[in-house]
Every structure is written in structure tokens, then in C-alpha cells.
Amino acid sequence: MSESRRAESAALVTGASSGIGRELAILLAREKYPVILTARNTAPLEQLAGDLNGRYAVRCIAVPADLSRPESAEAIISHAERAGFCIDFLVNNAGYGVGGDFAKSEPGEVHGQIDLNITGLVSLTRLTLPGMLARRRGRILNVASTAGFAPGPGMAVYYATKAFVVSFSESLSEECRNTGVTITALCPGPTRTGFQRRAGIDRINLTRRFFMMNAAEVAEAGLRAAQSGKVLAIPGLLNKLLVRGIQYAPRWSVRSAVRVLNSEYRQR
Secondary structure, eight states: OOTTSOOEEEEEEESTTSHHHHHHHHHHHHTTOOEEEEOSOHHHHHHHHHHHHHHHOSOEEEOOOOTTSTTHHHHHHHHHHHTTEEEEEEEEOOOOOOOSOGGGSOHHHHHHHHIIIIIIHHHHHHHHHHHHHHHTOEEEEEEOOGGGGSOOTTSHHHHHHHHHHHHHHHHHHHHTTTTTEEEEEEOOOSEESSHHHHHTOOSOOHHHHHHOEEHHHHHHHHHHHHHHTOSEEOOSHHHHHHHHHHHHSOHHHHHHHHHHHTGGGOOO
């Protein structure tokens, strides 16, 4: 890009075709951020980009990609740069989980969760953070989970990946203190999205339904937290109380409680 053409500051949202990612993309466009949307599903991604372009009169482009593949992060950033964007707001939302006992899990699903929930997130962060630091402005919002505060028998790999996201986000927030760049971990509890269906846990019990928030209110809480520079954002009073209880309860009791809670997810 020539020096006479300055790159346009933009937001990049992963997992933007549905759920929390879609709602965050809508909020960002409403606040006049140009938005780069990425996810595996091309049709809903392109439709959302068109809708946001028309509704909010901001540049929104769709970049279909599978972030569980190692080459995807660089390809997304290269596409954004060719389109004249620099990323000043990164939303690492893409992720999934699979229910069931680890010993019975499919190897592809095990590594797929790690590749998407951890490796893809870390790769995009490493590619965008140095530029933010050089410009002394930027926000990174990593979508973790209340699962990141507990061991997860019945969904062991998913819980462990979210624990990584929480720790990684807190560590980077301290490294970036007083730089103009903020890192936020959004830690929702159960949320009404397509997550449950993909995880094979859509037949969820009534107790879990009571705790569920909708994706729009989670996205709103996450965006406000990122804009205020908050490090950890746990939307919903019940979720806050849950995490506080986990932090003070004996670890054996937490493991036991989560095992019972996740028993409905065990693979047959």
C-alpha cells in the first residue's frame, strides 16, 4: 500500500456468521466501525456484510475462512490489508466444544477444538497486536466462558481451552498496560446460540435453560467491557455468582458438580 493511502481503522470479528459473533459485528457496525467478518459459512457471512453495509453505511467485507487451519489467520490479515484496512479492534469469537468423555472422543474433534479455540485465536492476536502497539491504540476482545474458571469433566477439552483464553487474556492485558491497547476476556455462561447444537448438547435440561442469556445481551456486555478497558467481563448476575462460588469452593467439589452437570453430555 502506498504511503499516500492510509489504511482505514477497522474491526475484525471471527465466528461472525451467527450467535455472539454476529451480534458483536452488528453492534460494531452500528457504532460506525468498518467490519471484516470471517467464519466458515460463506452465505450467511456475505448476507450479513451486505445488510450491515446497507443499514449503517460502513464498509463491511466477508472473508470466509476456517481458523482451525494454520494458514487461515495470515490469509485473513492479508485480505484485510489488500482491502485497505488495519485492525484496531479484534474480536476473537470463533470456537466450539464437544460433549462427552475424553476417552471416547474423536481425535479430529479433540484437535479441532484446540486448533480453533486456542491456535487460531493466538495466531490472529500475534498478527494484529504489534501494529496496535505501534499505533498506540487498539482493543482485543477474546470470547472465553465461565467454563474457563472450572475443570470440565464431560467437556474436558473445551473447558481447558477456555481456561487458556482467560489466562492468556489476563497476561496480555498486563503486558499491554499503559500502551493504549486493551485486552478483554468475555466470559459468558450458557448462551442461546448454535453452540449447543454443534456440541451435540442441544437437548439441555431446564436448570441450564434458566441460566441462559441471549446472544445480543452478551455481545452488548462484551463490547462495553472492551470499550472501557475491562480485563474480565462476566455478563449476568447468576454467572458472576457462579464464578465467585467456583473460586472459593474446594476443587474436589467443583469437579464433582461439573461432572454431574455435564453428565447429560456424555457420548453413548
